[in-house]
Amino acid sequence: MPELTIIYDILAYLFPFEFMKISFMQRALLGLLLIAPMAAVMGIQVVNFKMAFFADAIGHSAFTGVALGLILGISPQWTMPAFGLFVGFSIMWSQRKSTLANDTIIGVFFSGVVAFGIAVVSRNSHVARDVQTFLYGDILTITDQDIWFILLLFFILFIFQFFAYNRLMYLGLNSTLAEVHGVKVSVYQFIFAGLLSLVVIFSVWAVGVLLVTALLIIPAASARNFANSSGQMFWYAIIISIVSAILGLFISTISSINTATGATVVLVSFIWYIISAIYARFLGQ
């Protein structure tokens, strides 16, 4: 596997703190710096397309994915994204085939997946302990291999966004109109759902199953309060997400604070949201 040392050295140089000399801190920061902008960009579309519940269902499938991996003796690194993709596509497919409301279908899959996860985990107690890590997230234990996975996803995602951004805007506004104008709506919806599933799954590493939706929607929601246009919203969400990730990581390591990193990151972005809401109320249009 190629080395990531150069990037770590650059990070240590950019943030010349004592704790940034520790290698797991460097990895954690790099992981967050990759996950944060991905979550922010996908989060904007999740907010605009009203897919927060979908993202939440995928997040919870991570828990089941881990349980499955531990039971089958396969690394959760593989079972988690695979199961996340499976659930994402299953929901998308069912939404097309069924006349039920979208959130009803997601609710059905959500409960089915979580019930399955709990059933699997309850069968043996030592698995239960491992699964707990994924409920709260643990970015500090991220490995170089994980980083490479995330790096790959990062490039695929931004290439997709570069080519598909206009089309996604169009079909978010009105999918029929987009279809008439020659956008292959179902293709883009499926690719989007697949990428979203993967981003959600990798974000679970950072903040855990319980808070993964927050990582997606809080930066986007704050950005929407600050922004006057969709272009501004895009950049504000990325900035808010990255700043929250860096501050959250650093604050959580201060010895007198010593909180879970994921929760701290989400708390920082929540403060952003409060500021943005006040801004929108008193200073915005």
Add this chain to the structure above:
Amino acid sequence: MKNNTIIPLAIRDLTVAYHRKPVLWDIDFEAPAGSLVGIIGPNGAGKSTLIKAILELIPRASGEVLMFGKNYSLVRQRVGYVPQRESVDWDFPVSALDVVAMGCYGQIGWFRRVTSKWRKVAREALERVGMLDYADRQISQLSGGQQQRVFLARALVQDADLYFMDEPFAGVDAATEKAIITILQELKKAGKTVFVVHHDLQTVTEYFDYLLMLNMRVVAEGPTKEVFREENLVKTYGGRLTLLDEALEAMRKRGTMG
């Protein structure tokens, strides 16, 4: 005026079914170029379904649709569409100008940014529908009529030759209705063909020069003057008496007026 001689829309034996229940039967229709075609019929007559089937948004059970003598997939860029207002997500965070610029995507290229040249095109279209002052407003902050005009402007920048509009007059204010009808006249003058799903029978003779009267089948089609008659209205609207009475009343009024 390109291809004025070629028939903009020809439908042959079109049948459409939902869950194996037919909703449109054996539709045969040819539209003359450069005309404003009104599609009228009672609720559930299949008016929107017809447009969706023409645009291949829903599968056809049988039949053929040709636009300018070709399959739809080959002439997509020449076909514009204005959807029903209720089908649009009005909370979507885009400005009126953004929406109109989307009509240019096909010409700009899908992964380019909207440059100032295209923003100018979009602004001109907004001006045509009297919405230039609202260019930077979020669409959620516009009234129903204003939203409708923005979507009309979006269709205009596409510079299509054949337009389909699904109830553009539904629930709009008088200013918007006037703006839309002016645009329709301009499009007609430019040799374009526009299909409009329409509800208000009182304005049919005023707005459209060609009519497709629909109730699962084509009840009547032809120049408005010839087909907008009592017997056809009775056949189209069948048992829905109140609506029919209003229509007949309107017709009589028009008859006595001229």
